[in-house]
Amino acid sequence: MTKLIITGAAGRMGRTLISLLAREPELTLIGAVEAAGSAALGLDAGTLAGVEPMGVPIGADYATLAAPDTVTLDFTNASAALSHLEIAAARGAAIAIGSTGFAPDMMARARTLASRTRTLIAPNMSLGVNVLSRLVSEVAAMLPEFDAEVLELHHRTKLDAPSGTALALGRAIAAARGQDFEANKLHGRQGIIGPRPEGQIGVMALRGGDAVGDHTVLFCGGGERLELIHRTQSREALARGALRAARWLAAQPNGLYSMADVLGL
Secondary structure: OEEEEEEOOOOHHHHHHHHHHOOOOOEEEEEEEOOOOOOOOOOEHHHHOOOOOOOOEEEOOHHHOOOOOEEEEEOOOHHHHHHHHHHHHHHOOEEEEOOOOOOHHHHHHHHHHHOOOEEEEOOOOOHHHHHHHHHHHHHHHHOOOOEEEEEEEEOOOOOOOOOHHHHHHHHHHHHHOOOOHHHHEEOOOOOOOOOOOOOOEEEEEEEOOOOOEEEEEEEEEOOEEEEEEEEEOOOHHHHHHHHHHHHHHOOOOOEEEOHHHHHOO
16 A cells, blocks of 8 residues: 655645545555645545545645655645655655756755655656657657757646746757757747757747647658657646556655656656
8 A cells, every 4th residue: 555645735736636546446645735824724635636535634744744654746836845855855755746847956956855765756747748758869869960849838827937848858859969958958039040050959838728738849850840749638647647656656765766767768
Protein backbone atom coordinates (compact mmCIF):
# COMPACT_ATOMS: atom_id res chain seq x y z
CA MET A 1 0.00 0.00 0.00
CA THR A 2 1.43 3.39 -1.05
CA LYS A 3 0.58 6.18 1.38
CA LEU A 4 0.00 9.46 -0.47
CA ILE A 5 -0.03 13.10 0.57
CA ILE A 6 -1.49 15.59 -1.91
CA THR A 7 -0.33 19.20 -1.63
CA GLY A 8 -2.44 21.73 -3.49
CA ALA A 9 -5.36 19.43 -2.69
CA ALA A 10 -8.08 21.96 -3.52
CA GLY A 11 -6.62 22.86 -6.91
CA ARG A 12 -7.69 21.34 -10.20
CA MET A 13 -4.87 18.81 -10.26
CA GLY A 14 -5.21 18.05 -6.56
CA ARG A 15 -8.89 17.24 -6.88
CA THR A 16 -8.26 15.14 -9.99
CA LEU A 17 -5.57 13.14 -8.20
CA ILE A 18 -7.82 12.51 -5.21
CA SER A 19 -10.74 11.41 -7.35
CA LEU A 20 -8.54 8.93 -9.25
CA LEU A 21 -6.68 7.46 -6.29
CA ALA A 22 -10.03 6.80 -4.61
CA ARG A 23 -10.49 4.04 -7.22
CA GLU A 24 -6.99 2.57 -6.75
CA PRO A 25 -6.98 -0.12 -4.02
CA GLU A 26 -3.18 -0.09 -3.66
CA LEU A 27 -3.11 3.65 -2.95
CA THR A 28 -4.34 5.36 0.19
CA LEU A 29 -4.64 9.07 0.93
CA ILE A 30 -3.26 9.89 4.36
CA GLY A 31 -2.95 13.66 3.99
CA ALA A 32 -4.26 16.60 1.97
CA VAL A 33 -2.64 20.02 2.23
CA GLU A 34 -3.61 23.54 1.21
CA ALA A 35 -2.17 26.98 1.90
CA ALA A 36 -2.97 28.69 5.18
CA GLY A 37 -6.15 30.72 4.79
CA SER A 38 -7.60 28.54 2.05
CA ALA A 39 -11.38 28.24 2.11
CA ALA A 40 -10.93 24.47 1.70
CA LEU A 41 -9.25 23.95 5.09
CA GLY A 42 -11.20 21.49 7.23
CA LEU A 43 -13.20 20.05 4.34
CA ASP A 44 -13.05 16.33 3.60
CA ALA A 45 -10.66 15.76 0.70
CA GLY A 46 -12.92 13.19 -0.95
CA THR A 47 -16.00 15.36 -0.72
CA LEU A 48 -14.16 18.31 -2.23
CA ALA A 49 -12.94 16.10 -5.09
CA GLY A 50 -16.47 14.92 -5.85
CA VAL A 51 -16.13 11.35 -4.54
CA GLU A 52 -17.15 9.60 -1.33
CA PRO A 53 -15.84 11.10 1.93
CA MET A 54 -12.36 9.75 2.70
CA GLY A 55 -12.00 10.80 6.33
CA VAL A 56 -9.05 13.02 5.42
CA PRO A 57 -9.58 16.70 6.28
CA ILE A 58 -7.62 19.28 4.32
CA GLY A 59 -5.00 20.91 6.52
CA ALA A 60 -2.20 23.44 6.24
CA ASP A 61 0.61 21.69 8.14
CA TYR A 62 2.59 19.53 5.73
CA ALA A 63 5.41 18.94 8.20
CA THR A 64 3.21 16.84 10.53
CA LEU A 65 2.34 14.47 7.65
CA ALA A 66 5.66 13.94 5.86
CA ALA A 67 7.29 10.66 6.87
CA PRO A 68 9.64 8.07 5.29
CA ASP A 69 6.75 5.76 4.37
CA THR A 70 4.82 8.46 2.46
CA VAL A 71 4.94 9.83 -1.07
CA THR A 72 3.92 13.43 -1.66
CA LEU A 73 2.46 14.58 -4.97
CA ASP A 74 3.01 18.32 -5.27
CA PHE A 75 1.07 20.41 -7.79
CA THR A 76 1.24 23.85 -6.18
CA ASN A 77 3.67 26.54 -7.34
CA ALA A 78 7.44 26.81 -7.43
CA SER A 79 7.80 28.56 -4.08
CA ALA A 80 5.47 26.22 -2.21
CA ALA A 81 6.97 23.15 -3.90
CA LEU A 82 10.49 24.15 -2.82
CA SER A 83 9.25 24.60 0.75
CA HIS A 84 7.64 21.17 0.67
CA LEU A 85 10.85 19.66 -0.72
CA GLU A 86 12.82 21.20 2.16
CA ILE A 87 10.50 19.44 4.61
CA ALA A 88 10.43 16.15 2.69
CA ALA A 89 14.24 16.06 2.56
CA ALA A 90 14.44 16.67 6.31
CA ARG A 91 11.84 14.00 7.09
CA GLY A 92 12.95 11.39 4.55
CA ALA A 93 9.62 11.52 2.72
CA ALA A 94 9.46 10.74 -0.99
CA ILE A 95 8.14 13.61 -3.11
CA ALA A 96 7.14 13.98 -6.76
CA ILE A 97 6.94 17.59 -7.92
CA GLY A 98 4.84 18.55 -10.92
CA SER A 99 4.85 22.27 -10.13
CA THR A 100 6.52 24.55 -12.69
CA GLY A 101 7.89 28.09 -12.85
CA PHE A 102 11.17 27.47 -10.98
CA ALA A 103 13.71 30.27 -11.33
CA PRO A 104 17.29 29.03 -11.96
CA ASP A 105 18.34 29.60 -8.34
CA MET A 106 15.27 27.76 -7.07
CA MET A 107 15.96 24.79 -9.33
CA ALA A 108 19.58 24.71 -8.17
CA ARG A 109 18.37 24.56 -4.57
CA ALA A 110 15.85 21.85 -5.45
CA ARG A 111 18.55 19.70 -7.05
CA THR A 112 20.71 20.05 -3.94
CA LEU A 113 17.87 18.95 -1.69
CA ALA A 114 16.67 16.17 -3.98
CA SER A 115 19.50 13.74 -3.23
CA ARG A 116 18.62 13.70 0.47
CA THR A 117 15.43 11.73 -0.17
CA ARG A 118 13.52 10.10 -3.04
CA THR A 119 12.66 13.00 -5.35
CA LEU A 120 11.07 13.19 -8.77
CA ILE A 121 10.84 16.54 -10.56
CA ALA A 122 8.90 16.61 -13.81
CA PRO A 123 7.37 19.61 -15.59
CA ASN A 124 4.80 17.23 -17.07
CA MET A 125 3.93 13.76 -15.76
CA SER A 126 1.80 12.76 -18.73
CA LEU A 127 3.07 9.47 -20.12
CA GLY A 128 2.59 10.64 -23.71
CA VAL A 129 4.51 13.88 -23.24
CA ASN A 130 7.48 12.03 -21.83
CA VAL A 131 7.51 9.67 -24.80
CA LEU A 132 7.29 12.78 -27.00
CA SER A 133 10.40 14.18 -25.30
CA ARG A 134 12.32 11.01 -26.13
CA LEU A 135 11.18 11.15 -29.77
CA VAL A 136 12.10 14.83 -30.01
CA SER A 137 15.64 14.05 -28.83
CA GLU A 138 16.01 11.33 -31.43
CA VAL A 139 14.68 13.47 -34.29
CA ALA A 140 16.82 16.46 -33.27
CA ALA A 141 19.91 14.28 -33.47
CA MET A 142 18.91 12.66 -36.78
CA LEU A 143 18.01 15.98 -38.45
CA PRO A 144 20.59 18.44 -37.10
CA GLU A 145 20.23 20.79 -40.09
CA PHE A 146 16.46 21.24 -39.58
CA ASP A 147 15.22 24.37 -37.78
CA ALA A 148 13.48 23.48 -34.49
CA GLU A 149 10.50 25.31 -33.01
CA VAL A 150 8.35 24.46 -29.97
CA LEU A 151 4.80 25.80 -29.71
CA GLU A 152 2.55 25.40 -26.66
CA LEU A 153 -1.07 26.31 -25.87
CA HIS A 154 -2.53 26.43 -22.37
CA HIS A 155 -5.61 27.80 -20.61
CA ARG A 156 -5.94 31.52 -20.03
CA THR A 157 -5.32 31.25 -16.26
CA LYS A 158 -1.89 29.56 -16.43
CA LEU A 159 0.60 31.73 -14.56
CA ASP A 160 3.96 30.89 -16.17
CA ALA A 161 5.05 31.04 -19.81
CA PRO A 162 6.42 29.27 -21.68
CA SER A 163 5.24 26.09 -20.00
CA GLY A 164 7.74 23.94 -18.16
CA THR A 165 7.03 21.20 -20.69
CA ALA A 166 7.83 23.45 -23.66
CA LEU A 167 11.11 24.47 -22.04
CA ALA A 168 11.93 20.83 -21.35
CA LEU A 169 11.30 19.99 -25.00
CA GLY A 170 13.57 22.86 -26.03
CA ARG A 171 16.28 21.58 -23.71
CA ALA A 172 15.87 18.09 -25.17
CA ILE A 173 16.54 19.48 -28.65
CA ALA A 174 19.58 21.41 -27.47
CA ALA A 175 21.03 18.46 -25.57
CA ALA A 176 20.63 16.15 -28.56
CA ARG A 177 22.54 18.64 -30.72
CA GLY A 178 25.22 19.54 -28.17
CA GLN A 179 23.93 23.11 -27.85
CA ASP A 180 23.60 25.52 -24.94
CA PHE A 181 19.83 25.95 -24.69
CA GLU A 182 19.98 29.24 -22.77
CA ALA A 183 22.22 30.77 -25.44
CA ASN A 184 20.04 29.64 -28.36
CA LYS A 185 16.44 29.91 -27.12
CA LEU A 186 14.01 32.56 -28.38
CA HIS A 187 10.58 33.33 -26.93
CA GLY A 188 9.16 35.82 -29.44
CA ARG A 189 9.64 37.62 -32.75
CA GLN A 190 8.54 41.07 -33.83
CA GLY A 191 9.56 43.64 -36.41
CA ILE A 192 12.37 43.41 -38.95
CA ILE A 193 14.31 40.57 -37.38
CA GLY A 194 16.39 39.38 -40.34
CA PRO A 195 17.17 35.78 -41.23
CA ARG A 196 16.73 33.06 -38.64
CA PRO A 197 20.08 32.43 -36.89
CA GLU A 198 21.63 28.99 -37.26
CA GLY A 199 20.86 26.80 -34.26
CA GLN A 200 18.10 28.99 -32.85
CA ILE A 201 15.39 27.13 -30.88
CA GLY A 202 12.07 28.94 -30.78
CA VAL A 203 9.83 28.26 -27.76
CA MET A 204 6.54 30.11 -28.13
CA ALA A 205 3.55 30.32 -25.75
CA LEU A 206 -0.14 30.75 -26.58
CA ARG A 207 -2.85 31.31 -23.97
CA GLY A 208 -6.61 31.01 -24.34
CA GLY A 209 -9.81 29.42 -23.15
CA ASP A 210 -9.62 26.23 -21.13
CA ALA A 211 -6.97 24.36 -23.12
CA VAL A 212 -5.38 21.80 -20.79
CA GLY A 213 -2.10 21.72 -22.70
CA ASP A 214 -1.01 21.23 -26.32
CA HIS A 215 2.62 20.93 -27.40
CA THR A 216 3.88 20.90 -30.98
CA VAL A 217 7.52 20.47 -31.98
CA LEU A 218 8.34 21.42 -35.56
CA PHE A 219 11.46 20.40 -37.46
CA CYS A 220 11.58 22.48 -40.62
CA GLY A 221 13.90 21.58 -43.48
CA GLY A 222 14.18 22.41 -47.16
CA GLY A 223 10.95 21.39 -48.88
CA GLU A 224 9.59 19.44 -45.91
CA ARG A 225 8.44 19.77 -42.31
CA LEU A 226 8.07 17.18 -39.56
CA GLU A 227 5.63 17.91 -36.72
CA LEU A 228 5.39 15.98 -33.46
CA ILE A 229 2.21 16.82 -31.54
CA HIS A 230 0.84 15.93 -28.13
CA ARG A 231 -2.57 17.17 -26.95
CA THR A 232 -3.73 16.75 -23.38
CA GLN A 233 -7.50 16.32 -23.45
CA SER A 234 -7.96 15.99 -19.68
CA ARG A 235 -5.96 16.55 -16.51
CA GLU A 236 -6.51 12.88 -15.85
CA ALA A 237 -3.59 12.20 -18.20
CA LEU A 238 -1.28 14.15 -15.90
CA ALA A 239 -2.80 12.62 -12.78
CA ARG A 240 -2.50 9.04 -14.02
CA GLY A 241 1.16 9.62 -14.79
CA ALA A 242 1.66 11.14 -11.33
CA LEU A 243 0.08 8.14 -9.61
CA ARG A 244 2.27 5.78 -11.62
CA ALA A 245 5.29 7.85 -10.61
CA ALA A 246 4.27 7.70 -6.94
CA ARG A 247 4.07 3.91 -6.96
CA TRP A 248 7.51 3.70 -8.60
CA LEU A 249 9.18 6.34 -6.43
CA ALA A 250 8.14 4.68 -3.17
CA ALA A 251 10.48 1.76 -3.86
CA GLN A 252 13.57 3.74 -4.99
CA PRO A 253 16.72 4.71 -3.07
CA ASN A 254 17.45 8.38 -2.39
CA GLY A 255 18.15 10.44 -5.49
CA LEU A 256 16.73 12.79 -8.10
CA TYR A 257 14.62 11.10 -10.76
CA SER A 258 12.61 12.03 -13.85
CA MET A 259 9.65 10.52 -15.66
CA ALA A 260 12.14 8.98 -18.08
CA ASP A 261 13.36 6.88 -15.15
CA VAL A 262 9.80 5.88 -14.27
CA LEU A 263 9.11 4.79 -17.86
CA GLY A 264 12.54 3.28 -18.51
CA LEU A 265 13.18 5.61 -21.45
